[in-house]
Amino acid sequence: MKFDLILRIGTKLLLPFILLFALYVQFHGEFGPGGGFQAGVITAGMVILYAIVFGVKAAKRIAPQALVERMVPLGVLIFVATGVAGLALGSNFLDYSRLAADPPHGHLLGIFAVELGVLVTVAATMTAIFYAFVERGR
């Protein structure tokens, strides 16, 4: 399907800013609203927008389907691994106190890792479901 020039160029211009906003929501979640969940959805939204305007083939070049489908469990594994790391260092499951030299920084690190896991799973799940729907339609 051919779309007009303005839509294509406009999308191309928007994409980096959408990704930047997703990263901002992810890493600024400690200070403002947002976090892994919202950032994941925005990231998936970027891929979906790209797929709608430029075609699924092009989208699968920047976000290959096999990679996306592997990322779905990867995020949960990152989350669980963070919890197990606390366990291995002698505290409770999902207690981040001992991840760094002092407890507050350990918590900061733990929250970062956990949010990363949420981001990976949410972004990948949304994108994978979108790919699956598109494939069914053929």
Next chain:
Amino acid sequence: MESLINIVLLTLLAVVTVGIVFQRNLFAVVVLAGIYSFLMASVLIVLDAVDVAMTEASVGAGVSTVLLLGTLHLVKSIEYPSRRSALVPMLVAGATGAALVWATFGLSPFGAADTPIHTHVAPKYLADSVRETHVPNVVTSTLADYRGYDTLGETTVIFTAGIGVLLLLKGRRRRNQAGGERRKMGTTA
């Protein structure tokens, strides 16, 4: 001013809901559902729940709309009128709605600070969060740290739901392909 904004938003929500109920064109229903989510996000902003509002706007209005449009791509976009009588479903829905409204009378007054949910662990989180985690946004530290177990559960739910949808959509396709191939072989033989 705030009550005026609330009245406008809630009225629009009711209008959109009635529109969704009476609309037979599913494309219009999807668009109305997106509008509903945006209105809901605005309501949540008025309630100072920006994190939830952001989720509602991105998930409800963004990705859900795209996925519902993806579903419309697979099915017909007109809802056929049901042949069965709508009486029983209407009674069930009406009774559930009435029960829910009745239950709201048991809730504590809106915004009251001395209710159980605000007096149990919330004050500790609010007081100690910055010292214990160095995270200024208490929503983030509650979700990812104090309530990390719950968030792990939520992430697992998304994972499970995603895997389920993928299996449903992809599994059917493979079987259809196999069937098509068998049919093709039958005609050549």
